[in-house]
Amino acid sequence: MADILYTYKNQVYANITNRCDCSCTFCVRSLKDSVGDSETLWHKTEPTLEEILAAIDAFDFTGYDELVFCGYGEPTCALDNLLASAAYVKEKYHISIRLNTNGLGNLYHKRNIIPELAQVIDSISISLNAPTAEKYQAVTRPQFENAYPALLEFASLANASFKHTQLSIVDVLPADEISACQKIADERGIYLKIRKYS
Numbered sequence: 001m002a003d004i005l006y007t008y009k010n011q012v013y014a015n016i017t018n019r020c021d022c023s024c025t026f027c028v029r030s031l032k033d034s035v036g037d038s039e040t041l042w043h044k045t046e047p048t049l050e051e052i053l054a055a056i057d058a059f060d061f062t063g064y065d066e067l068v069f070c071g072y073g074e075p076t077c078a079l080d081n082l083l084a085s086a087a088y089v090k091e092k093y094h095i096s097i098r099l100n101t102n103g104l105g106n107l108y109h110k111r112n113i114i115p116e117l118a119q120v121i122d123s124i125s126i127s128l129n130a131p132t133a134e135k136y137q138a139v140t141r142p143q144f145e146n147a148y149p150a151l152l153e154f155a156s157l158a159n160a161s162f163k164h165t166q167l168s169i170v171d172v173l174p175a176d177e178i179s180a181c182q183k184i185a186d187e188r189g190i191y192l193k194i195r196k197y198s
């Protein structure tokens with residue numbers, strides 16, 4: 001079985017699914033099979049909730065104050081397991097929970113999932129990736145045609161619900177696109193994280 005919990009740069013991550021509704025051109029999944037101390041992040045079968053909880057209990061959280069749901073898939077595609085395992089960690093280990101997401105969860109589930117997420121997740125990082133719908137479609141290749149406006153709506157709803165919400169881009173974008181993304185974030189009062197591409 002693939003690693004469910006893994007560490008990378010002094011942070012612990014939960015890899016609860018390989019399902020994803022995007023096929024990003026830059027996705028690390030197409031470059032290598034593992035990240036950090038994991039052997040592989042490709043699951044032979046999707047992890048059950050019991051397997052996820054067992055992996056959580058087997059991990060020593062000493063020295064960690066946050067668990068990040070982020071792996072070789074989009075965590076909200078495994079929404080029930082995400083909610084249940086985040087609640088379990090909060091109650092048993094008393095650490096913060098962060099969700100790294102593509103922000104398409106409402107589109108995928110055809111309903112607003114943010115109230116459920118906000119009950120168990122403290123902070124959320126949403127991949128913006130591009131300053132226009134056209135560029136977004138080209139780089140993330142989502143299953144949906146209307147993904148970009150849905151992502152922006154998701155981000156605004158999230159910003160009203162979580163202790164910390166951020167949009168993220170990588171620093172390989174041209175300067176004019178970074179400025180346009182900054183404007184999009186500023187207009188919504190959301191912090192923009194410009195990540196180093198690695």
Ligand code: SF4
Binds near residue numbers: 027071074
């Ligand atoms: S949304 Fe994340 S997991 Fe899915 S293809 Fe894009 S980078 Fe990869």
